[in-house]
Structures are given as C-alpha cells and as structure tokens.
Amino acid sequence: MHQQLELLLQIQDLRMQRRGLTDGTLTDLETDVFDIKVEDAIRSLDEKVEELAGELTRRIRERYCRIADKAPRVVAPVINGICYGCFVAVSTARASEADRNLRVESCEYCGCFLYHVA
C-alpha cells in the first residue's frame, strides 16, 4: 500500500470517529458506557488528524484539503469496482489491477481518494 494512501486511510478513520462523536450517533454510548469526555476526545482527534495531514506531500495535502472542506469523506472504498463515495463504477482497468493500492488515485466523479478493498 502506498504510504500516502495509508496516511489518508488513517485520517479518514479518525474523521469518522470524530463524526460519530459530533453527530450524536456514538456520543451517548461513549459517554455513558466508556466515560469519554467528548470535547477532549474531539480535540485529541483533531490534533491527530492535523499531525497526520502534515505528513502528506504538498500535492496530496492540497487535494485532501479541498475535499475535506466540502465533504465528510476524503477516502472512499472501492468494492467490486464501485466507488462508495458516489456509487459510480470506476474504470475496469483501474479496478482490476493487482497493485491498485500502490498509488494514490482519485475518483473521477466525486474526487474522493480511492482505497480498493480486497
């Protein structure tokens, strides 16, 4: 897997975790069962996202920032040839390549970075 794609995956996972705490879906469980301090957790997640984003190359970071400002999802999984960011099929050639996660590529329709799921 491309190192920059790995960073993007980590950033996306952290953003999902943050979203779960801010949109209310996970908040009750995390506070009631696990005694999480939501504000502290969000601050910590934001710091980690910032730190990881700082490790992106300038070109990828710029693309990341453009997407991140507009949408909750910056990386979309590709499952069975479908981009789960926009549910449009990615090109067959792209989807079938064995080394498909060895480079960083984006969906030509929704702009999300693509992660091909095995």
Added chain:
Amino acid sequence: MKLRELFVPSAIKLDLAAETKDEALRELVSCMGLDEKSEGILYKMLKRRENLGSTGIGRGIAIPHCRSLVVTRLRVAFGRKLSGLDFKAIDEKPVRYVFLIVAPPLEVSNQYLPVLGKIAQFGKEADVPESLAEISSPEQFIELLDAKDL
C-alpha cells in the same frame, strides 16, 4: 441479527497469549483475516481510540471498538486472559475478557452501534464474568450468548 451469528469460532480466543493490552489488541486484530498493512492500520485506530479513554468498562470486561475502511463488514472477536490484563479500566481492575468490534464506515445494515450496545449490556449482567470464566470452548461461548438470547 443475533450476536451469536457474528462470532465465528476462529475469532474466539479463550487463552490469549498476550501479556499486555497492546498485545491483546494485536492478537485479536490478527483474527480478522486481514493483510499485514490493514492489520497495522486497524491496530493503530484501536490504539487511538484507547488513547481517548479506556474501553475497559469494569468487572473485567473491555470492548475495544472502531470504524475503519480496512474492513468491509462488521467483525467481532472475543479474547480471554484469565490472569488479567492492565487495560486502565474504569474500575482500575485487570481486564480478563476482551470483546473487539470493528465496522466499516458505511454499513448497509447499520449494526455497529446496536452490537456495541448489546455487548456493553451483556458485560453489565451480574453473572456474565463468572460465566465467561467457566466456558471451555468457543462453542460454549456461543451457547452462553444463546442462553442470553443475544
């Protein structure tokens, strides 16, 4: 869906080799059948969740959990370490039973939160820690969930 339908015998470890929390997370992540890179990403996410606050809910039970792109469907695993693991749990007691839950960001059936809630509820039942200590096979673990109608 019932909890028992989510647990597969290969992801039920009644004698974890792990001696630490981190090792236990790694051991349970390795039950997920992922490639090495994906395992690494998942482990990091679980660690980061633990850094926000321990998932040790007390009475010897921990429920590490996260969503990650590296899995395509909800996955669960169970690990037992009768000698206990330092999980920095809420009650500061060692953790002996670890329920791992991971889910993709998007789930058609949206089971992640209900499953997390059910396991948390299960862990709070008075007889559960003792029952978990007594089981001797993955099948008995499934039977225990069955007996609780989970």
